Amino acid sequence: MIESDRELSAMVQKLWDNDINRLRPGTDYRISLQGKAGNLSLMNDGNDAAGLPLFTHVDESIFKKETFLAFISLLDNYESDTGVPEVVTPEEEAENHKFLDSMVKTPAMKIVHKYLVAKKLSPEDMTQFKEQLYRIWFELYARRGSSKPDSSGFEHVFVGETRSGRTVIGFHNWIQLYLQEKLGHIDYKGYSVNANSPQPDENKHILALQFSWKNGIKPKGSIFIGVSPEFEFALYTLCFLTSPNERVRVSFSLYDVEIVCHHYNQKHIGTTYPVLNSVLLRLSSFSGMAESSGRYQQLTNEEEPEEGAQVANDAPPPYSSIASDNAAYFDYKDDAAFPKPPSYNVATSLPSYDEAERSKAEASVPLVAGRDDDFVARDDFEDADQLRIGNDGIFMLTFFMAFLFNWIGFFLSFCLTTSAAGRYGAISGFGLSLIKWILIVRFSTYFPGYFDGQYWLWWVFLVLGFLLFLRGFINYAKIRKMADPFSTLPRTRVLFIY
DSSP states (O other): OEEEOHHHHHHHHHHHHTOTTOOOBTTTEEEOOOSBOOOGGGOOGGGOSOOSOSEEEEOGGGGGSHHHHHHHTTTTSSOOBTTSOOOOOHHHHHHHHHHHHHHHTSHHHHHHHHHHHHTTSSOSSHHHHHHHHHHHHTSOBOOTTOSSOOBOHHIIIIIOEEETTTEEEOOOOHHHHHHHHHTTOEEEEEEOOOTTSOOOOTTSSEEEEEEEETTEEEEEEEEEOSOOHHHHHHHHHHHHHHOOSSEEEEEETTEEEEEEEEEETTTEEEEEEEEEEEEOOOOTTTOTTOOTTOSSOOOOOSSOTTHHHHHHHHOOOOGGGSOGGGGGGGGGGGOTTSOOOOOHHHHHTSOOHHHHHHHHHHHTSOSSOOGGGTTTTOOOGGGGHHHHHOOHHHHHHHHHHHHHHHHHHHHHHHHHOOSHHHHHHHHHHHHHHHHHHHHHHHHOTTSTTSSTTOHHHHHHHHHHHHHHHHHHHHHHHHHHHOSSOOTTHHHHOSTTTO
């Protein structure tokens, strides 16, 4: 579910306006978008859509500021491979607290703290507030396939992780991307765009892209570019604490954005990142927020650059230039059959073209949408798949429930868990239970005559139980090793049997 919150949009706009350390595109940094990223199945060195690095220039003097220094000091404190337990040294813990100290002193975090206190979502005491932030961002937890704490919200979102050495998960920060690219660890593959997203622009602060890192591939990631660490930290904290939804829609500056924020156990951030929906047009002549720095600029049509000039040339003369003898042409204004046009306030409150088209598209969506369309816009399913796939403990628990309690345990397992591990464990345990009872009935003296003359039926049930046992066990083993996310699994399979 996507929540649209005007109050939250106003808060994000305040954060944006108070991001005093934000870099200016084209001046403080420059990027080279190059080509559109290709299909991963066809990807090789010969058809890489971007032969050059993404960043062509960054004014690194900004990295000397307190929040940037504190942020960069944390980037080398983590093991990137999931499954490898994290060990936090006293020095690293001190760096975490130093980072939080620098964050809470910024205008952005002060705004967020005041708002959260008013909403009774955070303590007013600053020490307790920093403890809350530490729990959300830095407390360790175990991701899928690991029995020991191997991840945290900060590591996943800002540093990045690898799964099985083949897939990059998280990694939604431009500073880490720039530093790793500078070291030669990042291979930028091109920008990502689909039919519903706007064309990328080197002067925008949000970009969807594809890249490889440490021999792993990030099929599609979305990041802010040029913003300060305090802006992202404040924004994601705000969305995590105020919205129970995984996706919240906000509008600020020139951007209409969805902030994706997966909760882990309702205590930690699983992942969070921006998804750009559209770029808003703001005319500087009517905007009270226009700044001399050019923060709000009138956007031109990139595909038809000459159209604007042509329209200006074909525009009618001003009203004052019409001769008085032709004024009768406009006498229809006083005619009741031709109502007067709406006032300026009414006209400017009408929906934009993009909003009207979006409303039209939403109205045409059937009540029961196609399953393949439900998750088209999401680019980071693997960030929440532990919650849906489960772990070995859940598999073994439901396996023994179904094995010991037969069909009762089988149905109880399906009622008590929605994860793939739990349901595959129930299938596998029920299959072995079926084999157990077939053998008991076949060779027990308490059930004489059950299979007399019908030994083929004995073999049918025996093979069926064996197949169910193998199917549950093998399928769970497969999904544990697959790099592709399985977040849509509970929605696209019925009881995992067919």
